[in-house]
Amino acid sequence: MDLLLLLKAAIMGVVEGITEFLPISSTGHLILASELMNFWTKEKSDVFVIAIQMGAIAAVIYEYWAKLWGAATGLVSGEPKGRHLGISLILASIPIMLIGVTFGQTVKELLxxxxxxxxxxxxxxxxxxxxxxxxxxxxxxxxxxxSIKEAVYIGLIQVLALIPGTSRSGATIIGAMMLGVSRKAATEFSFFLGIPVIIGAGVLDLYQSYHVFEGTQDWLVIGFGTLVSFVSALILIRVLVAYVAKRDFMVFAWYRIVSGLIILLFALTGWRLW
Structure with a gap:
């Protein structure tokens, strides 16, 4: 087993867990971290970036199991709050799943x-x-x-997350806030909305690209990175919910702008930090 590769996978898992639910783009940070560490081949790294997001989403399921179970069973039992949340999540998930299946591979290759x-x-x-x-x-x-109408609008806004650097969490949280949803509710809805999207994208990408992996070691690397992302995301979820109860997202706005300008400067000039 290549211990250095496992260490890099662990670092990628931490980056994923920390950034997945912050409005700063987990995919963007993972792409940059992969390039910085020269992590795997580009083909394997691109699939790894999508696959380990399932670890972060598993943390959401673990943390909000009772509420999510209520939404799932409410669709059958008719319990009003659970049924409403379940329908909202289903309708909000449709746009990005349709666009992702149709254009996801093209976006990955181009952007x-x-x-x-x-x-x-x-x-x-x-x-x-x-x-x-x-x-x-x-x-x-x-x-x-x-509302159902607001949920559909949030789902349409989520399609922007296919563009690396946009941030699925950022698009859905800020989009929901623009529609009049509280910061806390927008954050939780973003958590829940990621479940079908991220699991669907991860399974589809692994199915389409499984041929790029060679033997048990490659799959162990993915499994280890996914486990680390789960633990990191679970910690981040609890910290973020406490944070948004008292503070705004302005710090993330400045972080995005400054880091984006630095990345753009290095990309256009050809300078390298490594």
Whole structure:
């Protein structure tokens, strides 16, 4: 077993767990971390980046099991709150799953690069800054209060997450806030919305690209990275929920803008830090 490869996989898992649910683009950070560490071949690394996101989403399922189970069973039992949340999540998941299946591979081939990541970070940062400076009136305090119409709009906004650097969490959280959803409810809805999207994308990508992996060691590397992302994400989820209860996302706006400009500078000049 290549211990250095496992160490790099662990670092990638930590990066995924920390960034998946923050509005700063987990995919963008993983692409950059992969290039920085010269992690695996590009083919394997691109699949790894998608696959280990399932570890982070497993942390959401673990942390919110009771509420998610209520949404699932509510679809059958008719319990109002659970049924409403379940229908909202299903409808909000449809747009990105349709677009992802149709154009996901093309997007990965064309936009999985540092310039796309930089532009996505900067544009997203400017949008977060604007929303925090002009906060809309809140009409949905809890995740169960999000209307079906709002859920569909959030689902359409989530399609932007196919562009590296945009951030699925950033798009859904800020998009929900623009529609009048509270910061806490927007964050939780973003958590839940990631479940079908990320699991679907991970399974599809592994199915389409399993041939690039060679033997048991490669799959152990993916498994180890996924486990590390689960633990890291579980910690981050608890910290983030406490954070958004008291603070805004302005720090992430500035982080995105500054880091995007630095990445763009290095990409356009050809300078390297490594």
């Amino acid at each position: 999985f690069n540092d310039i796309s990541v930089a532009i996505g970070l900067i544009v997203g940062g400017l949008i977060i800054w604007w929303v925090e400076k002009h906060p809309p009136k809140v009409n949905a305090q809890e995740v169960e209060n999000i």
